[in-house]
Amino acid sequence: MSDPLFIKAEVFRPFAIQVLERVGLAAPHAVDTAEVLIWTSLRGIDTHGVRNLSPYYVHGVLDGIIDPKGGFSIDSETPLAARTNGHAGPGLAAACWSMRLALDKAEKGGMGFVTMRNSNHLGAAGYYAHMAAERDMIGMCMTGYLFSQPPATGVLPLGGMDPLLSTNPIAVAVPGAEEPAFVLDMATSASPYNRIELFAELGKPIPLGWGLDENHQPCTDPASVKYLLPLGGTRELGGHKGFGLAMVVHFLTGALSGAFCANPDPSKVIQNDEGAQVEDSGYAQEGVAHFFAAMRIDQFGQVEEFKRAVDQTIRLMRSSTPEPGLEQVYVAGEIEHATARERRRTGIPIPAKVAADLRALSTIYEVPLELISRA
Amino acid sequence: MSDPLFIKAEVFRPFAIQVLERVGLAAPHAVDTAEVLIWTSLRGIDTHGVRNLSPYYVHGVLDGIIDPKGGFSIDSETPLAARTNGHAGPGLAAACWSMRLALDKAEKGGMGFVTMRNSNHLGAAGYYAHMAAERDMIGMCMTGYLFSQPPATGVLPLGGMDPLLSTNPIAVAVPGAEEPAFVLDMATSASPYNRIELFAELGKPIPLGWGLDENHQPCTDPASVKYLLPLGGTRELGGHKGFGLAMVVHFLTGALSGAFCANPDPSKVIQNDEGAQVEDSGYAQEGVAHFFAAMRIDQFGQVEEFKRAVDQTIRLMRSSTPEPGLEQVYVAGEIEHATARERRRTGIPIPAKVAADLRALSTIYEVPLELISRA
Numbered sequence: 001m002s003d004p005l006f007i008k009a010e011v012f013r014p015f016a017i018q019v020l021e022r023v024g025l026a027a028p029h030a031v032d033t034a035e036v037l038i039w040t041s042l043r044g045i046d047t048h049g050v051r052n053l054s055p056y057y058v059h060g061v062l063d064g065i066i067d068p069k070g071g072f073s074i075d076s077e078t079p080l081a082a083r084t085n086g087h088a089g090p091g092l093a094a095a096c097w098s099m100r101l102a103l104d105k106a107e108k109g110g111m112g113f114v115t116m117r118n119s120n121h122l123g124a125a126g127y128y129a130h131m132a133a134e135r136d137m138i139g140m141c142m143t144g145y146l147f148s149q150p151p152a153t154g155v156l157p158l159g160g161m162d163p164l165l166s167t168n169p170i171a172v173a174v175p176g177a178e179e180p181a182f183v184l185d186m187a188t189s190a191s192p193y194n195r196i197e198l199f200a201e202l203g204k205p206i207p208l209g210w211g212l213d214e215n216h217q218p219c220t221d222p223a224s225v226k227y228l229l230p231l232g233g234t235r236e237l238g239g240h241k242g243f244g245l246a247m248v249v250h251f252l253t254g255a256l257s258g259a260f261c262a263n264p265d266p267s268k269v270i271q272n273d274e275g276a277q278v279e280d281s282g283y284a285q286e287g288v289a290h291f292f293a294a295m296r297i298d299q300f301g302q303v304e305e306f307k308r309a310v311d312q313t314i315r316l317m318r319s320s321t322p323e324p325g326l327e328q329v330y331v332a333g334e335i336e337h338a339t340a341r342e343r344r345r346t347g348i349p350i351p352a353k354v355a356a357d358l359r360a361l362s363t364i365y366e367v368p369l370e371l372i373s374r375a
Numbered sequence: 376m377s378d379p380l381f382i383k384a385e386v387f388r389p390f391a392i393q394v395l396e397r398v399g400l401a402a403p404h405a406v407d408t409a410e411v412l413i414w415t416s417l418r419g420i421d422t423h424g425v426r427n428l429s430p431y432y433v434h435g436v437l438d439g440i441i442d443p444k445g446g447f448s449i450d451s452e453t454p455l456a457a458r459t460n461g462h463a464g465p466g467l468a469a470a471c472w473s474m475r476l477a478l479d480k481a482e483k484g485g486m487g488f489v490t491m492r493n494s495n496h497l498g499a500a501g502y503y504a505h506m507a508a509e510r511d512m513i514g515m516c517m518t519g520y521l522f523s524q525p526p527a528t529g530v531l532p533l534g535g536m537d538p539l540l541s542t543n544p545i546a547v548a549v550p551g552a553e554e555p556a557f558v559l560d561m562a563t564s565a566s567p568y569n570r571i572e573l574f575a576e577l578g579k580p581i582p583l584g585w586g587l588d589e590n591h592q593p594c595t596d597p598a599s600v601k602y603l604l605p606l607g608g609t610r611e612l613g614g615h616k617g618f619g620l621a622m623v624v625h626f627l628t629g630a631l632s633g634a635f636c637a638n639p640d641p642s643k644v645i646q647n648d649e650g651a652q653v654e655d656s657g658y659a660q661e662g663v664a665h666f667f668a669a670m671r672i673d674q675f676g677q678v679e680e681f682k683r684a685v686d687q688t689i690r691l692m693r694s695s696t697p698e699p700g701l702e703q704v705y706v707a708g709e710i711e712h713a714t715a716r717e718r719r720r721t722g723i724p725i726p727a728k729v730a731a732d733l734r735a736l737s738t739i740y741e742v743p744l745e746l747i748s749r750a
Contacts, residue, residue, distance in 0.1 A: 080455075080485050081674035110455050111486055115675055138626070148691060160704040161696040172619075174626045182626065184619035190612055207611040216698075231606065231613045236582040237565055238606045242613075244547075244559035244707040247688070251513070251549045251557065255684040256675050262687075283687045299456035300490055300631050308637075309630040312658040313622070316523060319656075321536040323591075329535040332619040 005355045005371040006347030007050065009038045015358075016053055018367040020090075023061045024068030029093035033057060036092045040124040041348040044339035045185075047194040048124040050348055054357035056121055057090065066090050066120050072097045075117075075258070079109045083257055086119030088268055088287055095122040099131050099141065099292045106137055106294035113294075115252065117259035118268055118287035125171035126185030126333075132294040133173035133181040136303050140293035144168040144246070144253040145270060146260055148284040155189045155228040158235060158243040161216060163227050166288075167192050168249035173333075175297075177307035179314045183333035188246040189228045196222045201353045209233050253289035260285045347372055380730045380746040381722030382425065384413045390733075391428055393742040395465075398436045399443030404468035408432060411467040415499040416723040419714035420560075422569040423499040425723060429732035431496055432465065441465050441495050447472045450492075450633070454484045458632055461494030463643055463662055470497040474506050474516065474667045481512055481669035488669075490627065492634035493643055493662035500546035501560030501708075507669040508548035508556040511678050515668035519543040519621070519628040520645060521635055523656040530564045530603040533610060533618040536591060538602050541663075542567050543624035548708075550672075552682035554689045558708035563621040564603045571597045576728050584608050628664035635660045722747055 007015075013034050020030035041049025060066035070089020074082050082101055086094035098114045105112030122128070125141040132139025145166035147154060154163030167187040174182040187193075191210040199206045200222035208218050211225035219225060231242025254260035264286035297303045317329045343349075350358070355371055362369035382390075388409050395405035416424025435441035445464020449457050457476055461469035473489045480487030497503070500516040507514025520541035522529060529538030542562040549557040562568075566585040574581045575597035583593050586600035594600060606617025629635035639661035672678045692704045718724075725733070730746055737744035 076676060078485055078674050083675050110453055111488070113486070113670065113674070138631075146688065146691075150695075157692055157695065157704045157706075159698050159701045160692070161698060164691065164695055172623045174623075174630075182622060184616075184623060186613070186616040186619060190607075209612045231616055232565075233612065237584045237608065238561070238617075240707065241559075241561040241606055244561060247557060247706060248547045248549075248559060250688060251685060255549075255681055255688065256513075256672070258676060258680065258684075260684050260688065261680075262683075283684065283691070295488065297631070299453050299488070300458050301451060301633060305633065305636075306630055309633075309635050309658065310626060312637075312656070313521065313625060313630065313635065316521075316539065316656050316658070317532055317535070320525075320532065320539055323534050323536060326534045329532045331532075331622060332615065 003373060004349045004351065005373055006349055007358070007371055008347040009042055009344060011370050012038055012041075012050055012348065015362070015367055015369055016050070019053070019058060019361050019365045022365045022367070023058050025061075025090055025093070026069070029090050032093040032096040033090055036096065036123045036127045039127055042340040042343045043336035044343070045124050045126075045336065046349075047192060047198050050350070050358070051198070051354045052123065052194070054361055057092070058361060060120060070094075074101075080105055080111050081113045082115075084114055084116040086116050086287060088118055088120065091120035091122040091288060094119045095128050095141070095143075095290055095292070098290060099128040099139075099294070102292040102294045103132060103135060103137070106132075106296050107135070110296050110299045111294065114292045115257040116290040116292075117254075117257035119290055120288050122288070122290060124185055125169045126173065126183045128292055129171040129173035129185070130181060130183050133175040133183070135294075136175055136297055136307075138295045138297060139173040140291070141171045142169065142249040142253055142291040143288060144249040145288050146250045146254050146285050147270070151270065153193065153226055153228070155230060155246065156212075158230055158239040165246045165250070167228065168246040168253075170245060170249060174310055175307055176310045176314060177304065179311045180337035181333055182310060182314065182331055183336065185332075186231075188231050188242050188249060190231050190233060190242070191228065193228060196225050196228075201351060249291070252291040254285050256291065257289045259287060259289035378748060379724045379726065380748055381724050382733070382746050383722040384417055384719060386745050387413055387416075387425055387723065390737070390742055390744055391425070394428070394433060394736050394740045397740040397742070398433050400436075400465055400468070401444070404465050407468040407471040408465055411471065411498045411502045414502055417715040417718045418711035419718070420499050420501075420711065421724075422567060422573050425725070425733070426573070426729045427498065427569070429736055432467070433736060435495060445469075449476075455480055455486050456488045457490075459489055459491040461491050461662060463493055463495065466495030466497040466663060469494045470503050470516070470518075470665055470667070473665060474503040474514075474669070477667040477669045478507060478510060478512070481507075481671050482510075485671050485674045486669065489667045490632040491665040491667075492629075492632035494665055495663050497663070497665060499560055500544045501548065501558045503667055504546040504548035504560070505556060505558050508550040508558070510669075511550055511672055511682075513670045513672060514548040515666070516546045517544065517624040517628055517666040518663060519624040520663050521625045521629050521660050522645070523659040526645065528568065528601055528603070530605060530621065531587075533605055533614040540621045540625070542603065543621040545620060545624060549685055550682055551685045551689060552679065554686045555712035556708055557685060557689065557706055558711065560707070561606075563606050563617050563624060565606050565608060565617070566603065568603060571600050571603075576726060624666070627666040629660050631666065632664045634662060634664035
């Protein structure tokens with residue numbers, strides 16, 4: 001393999017904004033989308049960052065999945081909660097908009113909760129949870145999709161053969177005082193789907209336990225994976241827990257938002273390769289659904305006391321004995337924070353496939369692009 | 376093994392209440408404790424039910440861990456949230472009291488959140504989440520303990536050698552319309568500790584992946600387990616997710632409640648076999664801490680619409696294709712609901728060890744006990 005290329009965050013930002021505007025996104029939506037992708041890639045979450053600009057978001061518009069002109073609206077609300085509609089618009093901007101609504105409600109009323117239907121892929125759920133941590137709140141974000149008929153690829157319920165679930169991630173962020181925020185962002189499947197895609201792009205085998213092939217046999221070839229396994233894997237090792245968490249995500253996203261309903265707009269139901277029939281189960285899901293929560297820490301006591309306890313917890317883990325061969329115990333968000341500091345300096349490493357995607361966007365949309373070949 | 380014995384719920388209730396009163400619990404606390412244990416055992420969660428009356432709750436009082444006269448109080452509150460103190464009292468009653476406070480807040484204000492410090496073991500976290508589902512709310516309960524020094528037995532952080540965590544369970548309950556409530560109740564470790572105890576009592580080996588022995592080697596002898604593994608196990612298979620969820624539980628319980636603090640009451644810090652030193656890390660945890668949440672569904676839309684979507688989700692899973700040899704896909708709470716219907720009729724099965732424990736309580740506290748030998 002040749003030396004990797006890099007892109008600086010400050011180069012990617014205007015590039016992505018201009019490309020997204022040229023495919024039709026409103027300027028603020030393009031800005032939000034670029035910002036989420038940069039944050040994600042700086043933190044080393046390469047599965048969900050700049051890699052996805054072309055295949056997920058630009059091609060999402062070109063393929064008619066994302067309506068670039070989609071606005072966002074409130075279906076109903078109370079001082080603490082809202083149900084919103086993404087109108088099949090750009091998911092990352094829709095999620096920023098909904099999380100800001102949750103934060104505003106929390107700022108005024110102490111707590112804020114927003115559930116959104118009819119949206120699209122939102123990227124790294126941790127970004128939205130982290131927005132709360134930046135404002136001294138505990139943040140949460142979930143996103144999910146429940147198929148009423150098994151799609152081409154999806155996550156199996158424990159004990160089932162039909163991949164009815166999406167990877168339904170959960171993110172939680174908690175602010176520290178001097179320590180960087182704790183940010184957990186986890187698929188409720190053993191692996192997120194785009195990590196399997198990434199292994200395929202890198203030509204690497206995946207570990208046993210992530211997925212099954214079309215014959216429901218465990219496999220290590222990322223190209224052969226048709227079924228993803230829930231976190232925990234077998235019942236003995238807790239597969240019912242991964243499945244159960246995925247169901248919680250569905251209830252708070254799909255069910256609570258009204259996305260999973262008896263009479264969805266068929267054009268907004270994600271189809272499988274053979275074309276899912278809504279009628280068979282009676283219910284189907286309209287677009288991707290999200291859930292956002294913001295809880296003000298000062299509702300429970302002194303913010304500084306809490307943040308010091310968070311710091312102390314992180315330091316307790318860090319100073320505990322690591323396994324032989326490991327440097328230290330890392331808590332969620334710790335490596336990501338260090339990676340961001342490094343990548344702000346070096347730029348974001350870009351595998352060949354992503355570089356090719358970005359160069360194609362540069363050519364098609366006539367937006368200049370500067371990649372650098374040494375960090 | 377001889378035929379198992381059974382105890383009827385309506386026999387266990389007055390028996391447990393009288394025994395608990397005789398060890399010093401106030402009548403309402405004894406009633407709550409008995410009710411939680413019955414609900415748990417009826418639902419087949421034998422690790423957390425009547426089995427624990429003697430070793431956890433009666434002996435908890437005799438050993439000075441539980442203050443039977445402990446009252447519960449509110450440290451601080453807002454219309455939506457409270458921080459409460461269990462005063463080292465009986466954990467199951469303390470948890471009922473705190474969850475009722477969360478429910479009352481939600482009833483009045485739409486949402487209710489309570490974090491409690493200085494409590495004790497609360498039994499099955501699912502019970503408290505289920506209290507919300509019975510009132511058309513989404514309920515959540517977490518309970519946790521963070522050791523500032525490794526105890527004799529505990530859960531390892533991913534990549535660490537020191538068992539700093541407890542099994543830190545998460546429970547979520549969601550009401551259905553005609554279907555029974557979805558009730559997820561899961562340790563964030565691969566297995567809860569008392570399931571390992573139960574295997575030891577039954578003389579059965581445990582699966583590989585639950586725990587390590589004193590040399591940090593995987594083991595199947597339940598008596599040899601010294602370290603529990605996080606849900607997911609290895610990093611490849613998601614051990615960082617189990618660890619991350621355990622940390623979330625700690626932040627919402629120990630940190631938010633003030634249990635994990637710089638100057639705890641040393642008499643309320645759980646000691647390891649060698650006697651944990653609070654001073655070493657600067658921080659330690661005062662008693663077990665809990666978190667309770669109640670979210671009114673009508674804050675987001677129509678309750679009936681949501682409950683119908685929950686029903687339809689459960690039915691979709693149930694009608695999906697099961698793995699060969701399995702009857703169906705079960706969602707969390709489904710088997711438990713069916714078991715409760717059965718056990719209300721047959722009584723709760725009691726292994727020999729538990730029967731001996733209950734008979735000893737009957738003798739010591741002079742409370743009559745009727746076990747039956749056929750279901």
